[in-house]
Amino acid sequence: MSDTVLRLDGVSKSYGTVQAVDGASLEVDRGEVFTLLGPSGCGKTTTLRLVAGLEDPDGGEITLRGRLVASVARRLFVPPHKRNLGMVFQSYAIWPHMSVFENVAYPLKLRGVRGQAMRDRVAKVLELVGLGGLERRSATLLSGGQMQRLALCRALVYEPDLLLLDEPFSNLDAKLREQMRVELKLLQRRLGITVLFVTHDQIEALSLSNRIAVMSRGRAEQIGSPRSLYEQPASAFVRDFLGQTVILKGRVDRAESQTVAIALDGSLAGQTLAGRIAPGASLSEGAPAHVAVRPEDIEVGSNDRPAARGHTLVGVIEALLFVGDRYEARVALSEEQRILLFLARGGDWREGQQLQLHFPPDVVSVWPA
Ligand SMILES: Nc1ncnc2c1ncn2[C@@H]1O[C@H](COP(=O)(O)OP(=O)(O)O)[C@@H](O)[C@H]1O
Ligand SMILES: [Mg+2]
The missing domain is CATH 2.40.50.140 (Nucleic acid-binding proteins)
Known part of the structure; x- marks a missing residue:
């Protein structure tokens, strides 16, 4: 089994005349946090939606754990629920009419996990993110940071092969963002989970990622460790996007x-x-x-x-x-x-x-x- 969890080969997607993703190629390794970083409109969210199967590409191929999930040439498009991915998007929806417990149990029920096994897994993941003891609370009575953690729990509870996060902290205030950054990093390390993270925030990207793809106009302009991108940018765009110059x-x-x-x-x-x-x-x-x-x-x-x-x-x-x-x-x-x-x-x-x-x-x- 290869250690590549996700591979994009020349993936493209356009909306009318807008080329949202333009021949993007990258590989995400098992256990790493891989970040798509770039200015607004460069195609980050579209790339994530293509990986999730919420959009079909009009060029290229996407492979998840060695399995082709999207191929334009072969007219193959695996639907989202058959890709075993966890997702937390910018406007994460907590189900307000449900308790904390029910929010996390729901994705398991959908996958046929019930009874004690289900209760154990919910308890374990809530404990992991520090929401243990809040099972019965209504989801609407949580603080912003707690809701964010609940959204993470929901995505983590069925142990996805890959966790997709699209600007998950953008609704939080600065202090909380910093705290969630550290918590996500610790959680990711504890679980050994693979994360594809999207942000336009360079500090978030530099501090969280094992590797970053700096994106510009729908393609990965440079891929590397945070430090190598910062110290050895390959283009003026990367140089000026990361840090001050x-x-x-x-x-x-x-x-x-x-x-x-x-x-x-x-x-x-x-x-x-x-x-x-x-x-x-x-x-x-x-x-x-x-x-x-x-x-x-x-x-x-x-x-x-x-x-x-x-x-x-x-x-x-x-x-x-x-x-x-x-x-x-x-x-x-x-x-x-x-x-x-x-x-x-x-x-x-x-x-x-x-x-x-x-x-x-x-x-x-x-x-x-
Ligand atoms: N559903 C859509 N219909 C039309 N244009 C879209 C749609 N989604 C994204 N776009 C366009 O594609 C480009 C990339 O968008 P997006 O992937 O959301 O960028 P980012 O997440 O990096 O800000 C933008 O120009 C955006 O306006
Ligand atoms: Mg976006």
């Missing part, structure tokens, strides 16, 4: 095999930075280029405590925002060029202060403009 413009001054020196343009003319060439890019001397760096990778020194020498620019703090765990600062490198910087909470920062900014070449990437 400081971008400075210039021209290639000197190109070696791995690193390039960039002479900055405009108001920063006369200054040079260096960095690694972005994956797959080629840059010849004189070519216009973008220097990209994560704000947290810029090393900050002040006049009395200078940063390392070389690859350094000078900036002035224009606006300083305390956001709790750190400061976010708008720093002017010149009259025209401003960047976002993160400054440590413990530092003694003030607006108007001059900073020495060191751009270590190993964390700077250089892209064709």
Whole structure:
């Protein structure tokens, strides 16, 4: 038995002239949380609905645990209830006229599980998510977080091969979202369940996933671990969608095999930075280029405590925002060029202060403009 739970091969789906999913290919391994991440409208929900069988693709194939469940070429479309999937969608519906117990028991009844076996499984899954003891409560009397957990229970109780989650926390407030994130991660690990997760929230994706597919216009633009996507984005789209990026413009001054020196343009003319060439890019001397760096990778020194020498620019703090765990600062490198910087909470920062900014070449990437 292979360890691939789900495979999409060139799956497409259009609605009229809108190409919602455009030749998407990916594989989800047993026991992993695999996330589809991308901006609104990029085809995440449609992909999930195709996997669930709520929509039929108009191109490609979908395989679940080695079994073909959708194939356009073979005109084969297995209906949703024969795919053994659990689903929690954005607008999860708790059955309001039922108790907590009945909500979770219902999917088991549908599958012919009854009596003590049914009661045992309901009790076990409620216990798992911390709803034990609330069996008799009416589902409408639960808090938002409890309803969310109940929706999860309903999807988990029949032990699906794959759990599909479409922005399941989007109705919760920020604090609760964070809490549910951790709970889902712990639950997933305890059960060893395979999850296909959909979100437009990069923090949610980065923190929950074993692997992420960054989606753009109906296809997976890049697939990898959260850290590899963040540190080695293969395209400007992925780079800018995940996290913050400081971008400075210039021209290639000197190109070696791995690193390039960039002479900055405009108001920063006369200054040079260096960095690694972005994956797959080629840059010849004189070519216009973008220097990209994560704000947290810029090393900050002040006049009395200078940063390392070389690859350094000078900036002035224009606006300083305390956001709790750190400061976010708008720093002017010149009259025209401003960047976002993160400054440590413990530092003694003030607006108007001059900073020495060191751009270590190993964390700077250089892209064709
Ligand atoms: N039932 C539908 N009818 C027509 N267009 C749809 C339908 N469902 C989705 N779309 C369109 O397909 C594209 C992808 O939608 P969707 O998969 O919901 O994106 P996401 O979940 O990433 O926000 C969007 O342009 C959307 O308007
Ligand atoms: Mg959606």
